[in-house]
Amino acid sequence: MDTVNFVGVQLLNGLWLSMLLFMLAVGLSVVFGLLDVLNLAHCTLYMIGAYVGLTLGRLLDSYWLALLLAPILVTAIGAVLYVALLKHLRGNHLIQALVTFGLLFIGYDAARWIFGVNLDRMQEPELLNTSIAMFGQKYPLYRLYLIGVGVLTIIGLYFALERTRLGAVVRAGVDDRDMAATLGINIDRAFFVTFCIGTALAGLAGVLAAPVFPIEPGMDVRILIETLVVVVIGGPGSLKGAVLGAFVIGMAETFGEVLLPEFASAIMYLVMALVLLWRPNGLLPVKSGH
Amino acid sequence: MLRDPLRLAILVLIFGGAVVAAPIVGAYWKRILVDIAILIIFALSIDFMLGHGGMVTLGHAGFMGVGAYTVAYFSNFAGVPVGLSILMAVAAGTLAGIAVGALVIRVAGVFFIMITLAMSMMFHAWASKARRFGGDDGVVGLKRMDLSALGLNFNDDLTFCLIAIACALLAYLFFEWLARSPFGQTLKAIRQNENRIRAQGCPVQLYKLASFAVCSAVAAFAGALQMQLVKGVNPEIAHWFKSGEGLIMVIVGGAGTLIGPVIGAVLFELFHKIVESYTQYWRWALGAAFIAIVLVAPDGIYGRLQRLFARRGPDA
Numbered sequence: 001m002d003t004v005n006f007v008g009v010q011l012l013n014g015l016w017l018s019m020l021l022f023m024l025a026v027g028l029s030v031v032f033g034l035l036d037v038l039n040l041a042h043c044t045l046y047m048i049g050a051y052v053g054l055t056l057g058r059l060l061d062s063y064w065l066a067l068l069l070a071p072i073l074v075t076a077i078g079a080v081l082y083v084a085l086l087k088h089l090r091g092n093h094l095i096q097a098l099v100t101f102g103l104l105f106i107g108y109d110a111a112r113w114i115f116g117v118n119l120d121r122m123q124e125p126e127l128l129n130t131s132i133a134m135f136g137q138k139y140p141l142y143r144l145y146l147i148g149v150g151v152l153t154i155i156g157l158y159f160a161l162e163r164t165r166l167g168a169v170v171r172a173g174v175d176d177r178d179m180a181a182t183l184g185i186n187i188d189r190a191f192f193v194t195f196c197i198g199t200a201l202a203g204l205a206g207v208l209a210a211p212v213f214p215i216e217p218g219m220d221v222r223i224l225i226e227t228l229v230v231v232v233i234g235g236p237g238s239l240k241g242a243v244l245g246a247f248v249i250g251m252a253e254t255f256g257e258v259l260l261p262e263f264a265s266a267i268m269y270l271v272m273a274l275v276l277l278w279r280p281n282g283l284l285p286v287k288s289g290h
Numbered sequence: 291m292l293r294d295p296l297r298l299a300i301l302v303l304i305f306g307g308a309v310v311a312a313p314i315v316g317a318y319w320k321r322i323l324v325d326i327a328i329l330i331i332f333a334l335s336i337d338f339m340l341g342h343g344g345m346v347t348l349g350h351a352g353f354m355g356v357g358a359y360t361v362a363y364f365s366n367f368a369g370v371p372v373g374l375s376i377l378m379a380v381a382a383g384t385l386a387g388i389a390v391g392a393l394v395i396r397v398a399g400v401f402f403i404m405i406t407l408a409m410s411m412m413f414h415a416w417a418s419k420a421r422r423f424g425g426d427d428g429v430v431g432l433k434r435m436d437l438s439a440l441g442l443n444f445n446d447d448l449t450f451c452l453i454a455i456a457c458a459l460l461a462y463l464f465f466e467w468l469a470r471s472p473f474g475q476t477l478k479a480i481r482q483n484e485n486r487i488r489a490q491g492c493p494v495q496l497y498k499l500a501s502f503a504v505c506s507a508v509a510a511f512a513g514a515l516q517m518q519l520v521k522g523v524n525p526e527i528a529h530w531f532k533s534g535e536g537l538i539m540v541i542v543g544g545a546g547t548l549i550g551p552v553i554g555a556v557l558f559e560l561f562h563k564i565v566e567s568y569t570q571y572w573r574w575a576l577g578a579a580f581i582a583i584v585l586v587a588p589d590g591i592y593g594r595l596q597r598l599f600a601r602r603g604p605d606a
Contacts, residue, residue: 221411225411276393
């Protein structure tokens with residue numbers, strides 16, 4: 001009975017972590033698969049989302065307003081970043097990696113300067129600040145809400161990808177960019193919109209995570225590692241891959257932390273190693289024409 | 291070997307200058323000279339992998355961590371003499387390089403960057419939680435090597451400083467030699483046209499793995515030297531900051547040139563110390579400067595110098 005409860009709780013923990021990782025990974029993955037841009041500063045936008053959410057939450061005394069506004073602000077920042085910098089770097093992976101890596105240094109000091117080194121945490125909204133009796137203990141409702149939001153996001157993205165015109169363009173672009181452009185699709189605009197959506201998701205993930213993770217400079221790189229691993233094992237450009245990858249890593253991290261804390265990171269490495277040895281292109285790669 | 295006058299001039303300037311300055315300056319600057327020496331060794335190992343192995347790593351500091359922690363472990367917890375511990379650190383670096391490399395070589399470009407970053411942070415995470423090594427705070431008060439058999443006092447600032455400079459010069463010469471060796475030439479061919487040389491029967495993966503392992507071993511040595519310098523270990527040695535700084539030194543100095551990382555290391559340390567004396571927020575300046583250089587002068591300082599001198603007179 002105890003084991004069932006334990007496993008149940010950890011499964012829930014793994015699920016909400018998976019949802020957060022998914023929201024981050026899907027943006028990074030699709031942007032990489034479609035635009036061929038590796039944005040190492042993707043999770044820095046997540047960090048900005050967390051900080052902005054925290055600040056807005058306090059200023060406006062409302063979690064829900066912060067949840068709505070922060071992703072918009074982050075998207076604006078991301079859009080500027082794209083137009084000013086990233087758009088011009090398309091095609092050269094090394095330069096992209098280097099430039100966005102430089103942004104990580106800037107982001108770290110910016111966060112430190114504006115907010116200081118101490119970690120902060122956002123207040124959960126009144127509505128969700130309770131626990132529900134589950135698996136023999138009181139499980140925070142906020143985490144269940146995270147899982148809910150994650151599932152809605154997955155469903156929403158799936159429909160957007162499969163049923164909308166933009167989705168079709170994205171799928172075509174990921175599959176064979178040049179061909180899609182040849183067919184007269186305004187691939188540049190699709191790129192930009194996709195980038196903005198990915199950024200919005202990162203910002204949203206930031207606000208959602210703000211009440212559960214410590215908000216501090218460097219939180220972007222910490223989650224970047226897991227996000228990158230999710231993208232790599234899921235297969236870049238793939239929505240389903242991001243879901244599966246996020247699930248695998250989320251569970252591995254959660255159970256690893258609890259069962260073997262000193263080797264938790266080694267478990268992630270092992271999982272990644274196994275996946276790459278077995279499927280070097282990821283678990284559910286997008287079969288590409290180029 | 292060093293028939294290029296520009297390169298020779300830079301080497302003499304930097305290493306000669308260091309050797310001359312070492313006895314004259316105070317303890318603070320001696321420390322900076324050692325820091326630069328260690329950074330040179332570290333940056334060289336990144337540059338060789340980039341320029342000759344064709345692999346860009348964002349996680350090389352992880353191997354410095356392996357080196358430092360191995361020396362610390364063997365010399366202080368296993369009763370092994372420090373000198374031997376340093377050798378074991380290099381061995382550990384090699385093994386770690388083979389273990390990581392075997393996996394990472396299979397992926398190219400972008401994934402490679404991602405995974406190397408991930409791996410080094412995993413080491414950092416382990417080190418931050420390792421209670422034996424003091425976790426986040428690290429450990430201090432560890433031992434330095436006993437060189438009294440050679441009539442040297444390693445605990446003396448000047449002696450340590452000169453030995454570190456010598457190590458840095460040796461590292462440079464080692465990589466120059468490696469680059470010109472058949473091994474290095476094969477790596478160059480692989481970088482130029484991998485498929486072609488594979489068609490000629492060259493075991494490409496093996497060569498890449500070997501260069502990865504060599505560079506990891508050298509980075510581990512740098513880590514060991516760092517441990518000897520501070521007589522302690524700290525997880526920060528494996529932090530992505532360090533990996534990134536190493537890469538920045540390489541790119542700013544001139545990637546793939548081997549003299550580039552030497553220049554880059556010197557400039558980085560000076561930049562760091564000078565900016566930090568004005569503000570604690572020196573990293574954003576580093577990031578901004580780095581981005582500017584990547585966009586404006588991607589061939590780095592040595593690259594620019596080369597072009598400058600090539601235009602002026604007949605080729606030396």
